[in-house]
Amino acid sequence: MNASTTSRTATAALANSNSRFNGLWTVFKKEVIDNFRDRRTLTTMVLSIVMAPLFIIGIQWFAESKVKQETDPVTSPPFELPVVGAEYAPNLMNWLRQNNISIIDAPDDPEQSIRSGERRVVMVIKDNFSPRFEKGKSAPVLLIHDSSIGGLEQLGMHQVQHALSMFSNKIAAMRLQVRGISPELTQPIVVNTSDVATPESRNSQILGMLPYMIIMLIMAGGMYLAIDSTAGEREKGSLESLITLPIDRRDIMLAKLLATAFFSALTFLLVLIGFIVAMKYAPVDSIDLVVEPSRVAYVFITCLPFVLVASALLILVASFTKSYKEAQSYLSFIMLAPSMPLIFLFFLSPEPSASNMWVPSLSQALIIIETFKGEPIASALVVLSMASSLVLAAALSFIAMKLYQREGILG
């Protein structure tokens, strides 16, 4: 080997390491620009920023305003209660009217009117009511209702039940006093409670939904790029041309993975921003959550390893498939995979520990919930979560790289 070939090899090696980064950066930049011009990407971004306010705050706001409207004795319209045999209990009827319940005539077939959804509750009073009531015995009142109807529709039933038990207690106390007995005798125990929950932790309902949404949107944010840059590029015939260029196939794959991660992370950030804004300006009394920017930054950074897991998973599955359509249908299923551990979270609400903080998606969900609750998780457990997610991301990327080196990648 002479001097000139030695120097040529050295120059080539230098150019090689230089071009390696250049190749990676060029592919990354192209994929990012290309994807920004995709309308579907912009739709996903807009969705992700309005999703948190819309779903979390929206549902809460709707429920709250509905409850207020239906139960506020001053402003809400009276609840219409059909009563069969109202004439047997005039005092009770007066009491109900005072409690914002208006008494109306009963339909011919009360049970049918409940079944058909025409009425929520019908009260039936028999002729034995007043004789028993006057003798100081328990007087029967029948409430016909349908327990299978949900949520807010039960409000009327609750209101009637509440009014009835108030009336019952009042009469009981009066009867005892008339007989010279203190009503306290019937209350052996008085229960007082002292709630130590912080305002933040009382919002656990909202916080329970947040991780699910974040994790789904992280997956959705990178999905189009992952499909487009792998299965899509192969289907359009531009991949074959691309791998004839002097750049390592593993670098091409890595650049596409990083571009996917870039969009997943961006979506994640947008969800968090939407959440901050919503918390600050939400017209909902029951939400009392101060989202400090430092906590948001902490959540973003500690959950970034999951962004890599999601991107690697998307790229791997998309690279495996033969066509754009196939990739799309597989990825719709893959989107659900990270939400599986979250179902466990919903049912058991486990405390963060070494036995669950290594599970990707579950551990990030716990970090999100606990951080916003103001009950930070031990750093060792957070490191465990980050490390295990990074290992999984690396393993998935490694398999994807192997896949890219096969001839079969051309389909």
Place this chain on the structure above:
Amino acid sequence: MICVTQLSKSFGSVRAVDDVSFSADDGKITGLLGPNGAGKSTILRMLYTVFKPDSGTATIDGFDIQKDALQVKSNIGVLTHGAGIYERLSARENVRYYGNLHGMRGSALDQRIDELAELLEMSDFIERRTKGFSQGQRTKVALARALVHSPKNVLLDEPTNGLDIMATRGLRKAISRLKDAGHCVVFSSHIMQEVAALCDDIVIVAKGSIAAQGSPDQLIQNTGADTLEDAFVKAIGSEEGLI
């Protein structure tokens, strides 16, 4: 300069390329002619390094396609079969992407793209996004990006597929200019007239092997035929795939 030596490649039990040897000189156009499925694309795919040969090898400007794949890639420009371009990028951005990946930058690159736009007569649409381009316009963009780094060797896999007559003529003119500029051009086709009109050397491929090779005149002489068409039929032993 491309030298192919005893190249073979199988897919499962199918022998797609069987002991193929030929060479393609600088300043000449070499045509791989053969019916569909003869193995032309597989030969080219091994030359542009996306397939690994089972046995045999090839060198491009002295670089081995397996051992020096990276240098080979730097010295070739490839138009793959049915090459796709990026629809959300403009024609210029498509070409610039490949230039960047070859390590080209800045005004030198833009100047080169202008040159190519003129050579390939694509100045009218160079700044437009390529969504909605005609097949001819797409092929020009794909060819421009293949040539952006001024490769010494140019490999074209069925470049005229799907082009109308005007676009085909334009492409032929571009290929001739490459030859005049001293490039080594190899292109595959199943259309005999096209190969006859353009090529200095013809390699006739049938069923994975080389049936005959040489200049058009040599082929006619060697097979004892009257026309190139007859020579082609005699060489591949059937009329299958002749257009």
